[in-house]
Amino acid sequence: MRSVREIFKTKEYLLEEPEVVKLVEYCKELQDEIVELKYQKTNNKELAILDMLKEVIKGCNAIEKEQMEHERFGYEAPNYEATISNLKSYIYSRCKDEKIRL
Numbered sequence: 206m207r208s209v210r211e212i213f214k215t216k217e218y219l220l221e222e223p224e225v226v227k228l229v230e231y232c233k234e235l236q237d238e239i240v241e242l243k244y245q246k247t248n249n250k251e252l253a254i255l256d257m258l259k260e261v262i263k264g265c266n267a268i269e270k271e272q273m274e275h276e277r278f279g280y281e282a283p284n285y286e287a288t289i290s291n292l293k294s295y296i297y298s299r300c301k302d303e304k305i306r307l
Contacts, residue, residue: 253303257296264292 209220209229219225240252271283300307 250303250305253299253305257299260295261292264288264295 209232210217213220213225220229240256268283268285268288271280274280275282297307299305
């Protein structure tokens with residue numbers, strides 16, 4: 206599969222056009238759907254683990270952002286105990302659903 210940059214390498218200025226931006230976003234959504242369909246079709250544990258890791262990283266990034274906001278603006282500090290508990294529950298739940306042994 207060719208990347209967007211490869212397709213537009215001779216006319217990168219087109220990447221700034223609103224219609225092209227929308228098309229690129231739509232293609233990214235479709236790529237995510239394709240990955241999900243491949244997983245459903247093959248029931249591949251590697252894809253399940255990859256998806257799970259992406260979600261864990263997303264959660265970690267969110268808690269890091271909360272921590273930075275706490276330090277910078279004095280907002281309420283993140284609840285690390287709840288976050289850790291939620292991440293563990295999520296991991297164990299996904300592993301059970303996907304029949305992945307830890």
